Amino acid sequence: MEFGDVVVKHSKAIVDFLKAFPKILEDQKDRLKAFLETIEKARAIHVYGVGRSGAVALCFAIRLKHFEKVMGCKVWWVGDEVRERIEGSDVLIAFSGSGETAEVLIVAERAKDAGAKVISITSFENSSLAKISDLTIIIPGGLEKGKGWRYLEAQLKPKPFYGGGEFELLAYVFQEAMVNAIGEHFGITEDVVIREHERDSIQHGTTSKTTNL
Secondary structure (H helix, E strand, O other), X not given: OOHHHHHHHHXXXXXXXXXXXHHHHHOOHHHHHHHHHHHHOOOEEEEEXXXXXXXXXXXXXXXXXXXXXXXOOEEEEOOOOOOOOOXXXXXXXXXXXXXXXXXXXXXXXXXXXXXXXXXXXXXXXXXHHHHOOOEEEEOOOOOEOOOEOHXXXXXXXXXXXXXXXXXXXXHHHXXXXXXXXXXXXXXXXXXXXXXXXXXXXXXXXXXXXXXHO
16 A cells, blocks of 8 residues: 555544544533633633643644633743743643643642632543542543553544544644634634734744844
């Protein structure tokens, strides 16, 4: 089989895999409503994750930041050097497939100590992260600490991934669905997002020129 055909074969398998995802969210509609209600009450939204989960979390933070003016609250990425500290009227959205990632747990615990709400995006209801969260959205596919990949064979079939990736893909689809739903809920039009993109591009370009001076 030609390499291009192999790529196409895997792309089809991944698309087939994703067909079951809406049912996963369907079973959590009450939690999704609570997610919206929590961020609507927040003074600021902080988002965090590490590794591949962190890459997805960062995408979510960037997309939400374009909604700041309409939502009426600031959005911060916890990994940024310049950001606000988490306060009692804030919400932290933490991504971790296992729910046991040390760095994420530290940030979540500090957020709880500050009196903030914590929303976790994880695969395990009984994980350390879920236990300290006010709300948990379950996204299957994360690696359960101490059990390797064996649980995936029972949790998700067929398994079209090489060396994992299920949680990150599903979490990305989740954040994309959430961004679209939040935008629709607040009546945010596409031109608002385009303006924010353009503003970010101008600011980034200015920063780059200043750095190179």
